[in-house]
Amino acid sequence: MTFTPTELEVEGAAGGEAVREGAAAPPARGRHLVRAFLRDRAAVACSVYILLIVLTALAAPLLVKLSGYGPLEFDQDAVDPNLGGIPLGAAGGMGADHWFGVEPGNGRDIFARIVYGARVSMLIAISATVLTGVLGVVFGLVAGYFGGRVDMVVSRVMEFLMAFPALIFMIAVLSALPAENRQVLLVLVISFFGWPYLARIVRGQTMSLKEREFVEAAKASGATSAQIIFKEILPNLTSTIIVMTTLAVPGYVGTEAGLSFLGVGVVPPTPSWGQMIASSVPWYAVDPAYFLIPGSFLFLLVLSFTVLGDRIRKLLGEGAA
Amino acid sequence: MIRFVANRVLGMLVVLFLVCLFTFVIFFVLSPDPAVQICGKNCTPEAIDRIRANLGVDRPFWTQFGTFLAGLFAGRTYGTGANAIECAAPCLGYSFQSSQAVTDMIVQRLPVSATVAVGAAVLWLLAGVAGGLLSAVREGKFADRFIAGLTLTGMSIPNYVLALSLQFVLVVTLGWLPFPQAVPFSEDPLQWFQNFLMPWIVLAIGMAAVYTRLTRANVIETLQENYVRTARAKGLSPGLVWRRHALRPALTPIVTIFGMDFAGLLGGALITETVFGLNGIGKMAADSITKNDQPVIMGVTLLAAFLVVVGNMVVDLLYTAIDPRVRVGSTA
Numbered sequence: 001m002t003f004t005p006t007e008l009e010v011e012g013a014a015g016g017e018a019v020r021e022g023a024a025a026p027p028a029r030g031r032h033l034v035r036a037f038l039r040d041r042a043a044v045a046c047s048v049y050i051l052l053i054v055l056t057a058l059a060a061p062l063l064v065k066l067s068g069y070g071p072l073e074f075d076q077d078a079v080d081p082n083l084g085g086i087p088l089g090a091a092g093g094m095g096a097d098h099w100f101g102v103e104p105g106n107g108r109d110i111f112a113r114i115v116y117g118a119r120v121s122m123l124i125a126i127s128a129t130v131l132t133g134v135l136g137v138v139f140g141l142v143a144g145y146f147g148g149r150v151d152m153v154v155s156r157v158m159e160f161l162m163a164f165p166a167l168i169f170m171i172a173v174l175s176a177l178p179a180e181n182r183q184v185l186l187v188l189v190i191s192f193f194g195w196p197y198l199a200r201i202v203r204g205q206t207m208s209l210k211e212r213e214f215v216e217a218a219k220a221s222g223a224t225s226a227q228i229i230f231k232e233i234l235p236n237l238t239s240t241i242i243v244m245t246t247l248a249v250p251g252y253v254g255t256e257a258g259l260s261f262l263g264v265g266v267v268p269p270t271p272s273w274g275q276m277i278a279s280s281v282p283w284y285a286v287d288p289a290y291f292l293i294p295g296s297f298l299f300l301l302v303l304s305f306t307v308l309g310d311r312i313r314k315l316l317g318e319g320a321a
Numbered sequence: 322m323i324r325f326v327a328n329r330v331l332g333m334l335v336v337l338f339l340v341c342l343f344t345f346v347i348f349f350v351l352s353p354d355p356a357v358q359i360c361g362k363n364c365t366p367e368a369i370d371r372i373r374a375n376l377g378v379d380r381p382f383w384t385q386f387g388t389f390l391a392g393l394f395a396g397r398t399y400g401t402g403a404n405a406i407e408c409a410a411p412c413l414g415y416s417f418q419s420s421q422a423v424t425d426m427i428v429q430r431l432p433v434s435a436t437v438a439v440g441a442a443v444l445w446l447l448a449g450v451a452g453g454l455l456s457a458v459r460e461g462k463f464a465d466r467f468i469a470g471l472t473l474t475g476m477s478i479p480n481y482v483l484a485l486s487l488q489f490v491l492v493v494t495l496g497w498l499p500f501p502q503a504v505p506f507s508e509d510p511l512q513w514f515q516n517f518l519m520p521w522i523v524l525a526i527g528m529a530a531v532y533t534r535l536t537r538a539n540v541i542e543t544l545q546e547n548y549v550r551t552a553r554a555k556g557l558s559p560g561l562v563w564r565r566h567a568l569r570p571a572l573t574p575i576v577t578i579f580g581m582d583f584a585g586l587l588g589g590a591l592i593t594e595t596v597f598g599l600n601g602i603g604k605m606a607a608d609s610i611t612k613n614d615q616p617v618i619m620g621v622t623l624l625a626a627f628l629v630v631v632g633n634m635v636v637d638l639l640y641t642a643i644d645p646r647v648r649v650g651s652t653a
């Protein structure tokens with residue numbers, strides 16, 4: 001739920017500049033890489049699931065048209081008012097009419113809410129990933145390349161942000177701020193606390209890369225700092241950045257869902273998986289399907305991203321230990 | 322060394338000050354007027370002014386912040402004359418909902434939170450180190466791959482999903498555990514233990530997974546060090562090599578991370594305590610969020626920040642003490 005430390009980060013935390021140049025196993029390249037990836041059944045399965053969710057999110061309005069119920073439509077005929085609103089029929093009212101059943105109480109279609117919830121989850125997680133990626137890479141590069149006072153300021157800010165109890169603080173901030181534009185706020189708050197974890201690694205690697213011969217050669221041939229940073233150093237950081245960002249996505253998905261679960265995330269009636277799980281709590285003994293469906297979707301999504309990040313790291317030979 | 326410690330303490334105070342300022346700005350500048358909220362339905366402009374004056378929110382920002390900081394260290398007085406309320410240090414203000422002092426509320430709920438935290442910490446440390454060692458010994462074999470699968474699952478399952486699933490399976494379906502009821506340890510130790518069992522497991526699983534991976538990576542890395550090869554070449558028994566040469570350097574980083582994670586537990590406890598209905602600090606925070614009870618949220622935020630910052634510092638100092646390889650100069 002918080003940002004899970006990876007081995008890469010821990011090295012930085014424990015041993016200072018312990019970022020190793022070139023990992024033990026020679027990293028696979030190009031077509032060979034794709035083939036190695038496709039041979040890994042777990043990685044393929046995870047990618048397929050993630051792709052499925054992304055497509056679901058994109059095609060949400062279409063899918064809802066197919067299933068016949070929108071995410072905000074109440075269907076009082078699908079619940080039993082005499083039993084306090086428990087869905088009619090087995091397994092939470094699943095059937096040809098409502099594919100995943102309905103919410104107890106108001107009879108909203110769970111399939112539609114899952115589909116639209118995927119939209120919210122993916123949108124927030126991807127936006128947060130892009131934003132933290134940009135912030136982390138830029139600050140990490142700048143701090144690592146220029147060193148000195150710039151590095152000191154950036155490093156202090158990073159230390160400060162990482163020393164913060166991020167989850168509690170996010171909750172505090174979100175509960176204090178007004179509820180409009182909650183999704184934008186969520187992205188901003190998650191990114192604000194998320195970028196130092198990438199920046200720290202990028203900084204460390206930049207510091208060792210800038211001492212290498214090819215950078216010196218570029219400098220001698222009159223390249224500007226910007227050219228060196230973006231043309232010489234950045235391409236060498238690609239695999240690190242890919243690994244770190246893939247590993248960060250599940251954290252963001254989980255954080256968004258957790259914040260929504262606690263009631264400070266996505267505001268109803270906009271559906272979100274975390275929020276659905278939260279509202280299933282009073283019902284889980286009588287209508288377990290209401291909890292199990294969003295719970296499984298969320299768990300599988302986080303798991304897929306985690307496994308995928310793990311596999312990509314192994315493939316690219318980052319932090320091989 | 323003394324300079325290093327002094328530097329660290331100073332840095333910690335700066336961070337804490339910034340945390341206070343940050344939190345204060347957010348709650349007292351951005352959020353809606355607390356006086357309106359306290360005043361309720363039958364409110365007159367005069368009543369609002371009176372409450373504002375009592376709370377001190379009619380004064381300029383820096384004065385308010387100064388009073389708040391002073392309240393933390395020396396206590397403060399709310400209101401004037403006969404209505405004055407004395408709030409002893411460390412004063413975090415009064416709950417808008419129950420009018421209790423926030424400090425008292427935290428102290429009352431501390432035992433429950435501490436029980437949850439300590440139990441979970443013991444569990445995850447044992448499971449994580451044991452799992453990591455087993456994986457490292459059987460590197461590449463079935464046990465290693467099995468544990469790797471478990472850790473990925475453990476890292477991925479959101480703790481509230483796990484909490485609800487456990488509760489559904491163990492309590493509702495199988496009936497192995499009774500429905501949680503608040504009982505003190507002295508009255509019914511069995512029920513007390515059963516109450517805390519699920520929160521411990523839920524809080525520990527994600528951490529145990531991370532610790533397993535860390536331990537495994539550290540041990541495997543240490544075993545490749547030159548001094549371990551030397552020890553082996555000298556003909557030491559494998560057991561001795563492990564105990565004397567591999568374990569200590571491999572487990573030192575675990576100690577460091579453990580300190581930080583333990584100090585940061587309050588965040589995870591928020592969800593766990595809420596799901597299991599344990600009346601700890603986390604649940605108090607969650608409740609105060611839904612009721613928009615600002616002084617309580619702020620008090621818990623500050624407490625959490627304090628724990629994390631102090632935890633980090635203690636760990637830093639401990640680390641230089643345990644591991645002679647860390648040079649003081651390079652850590653600053």
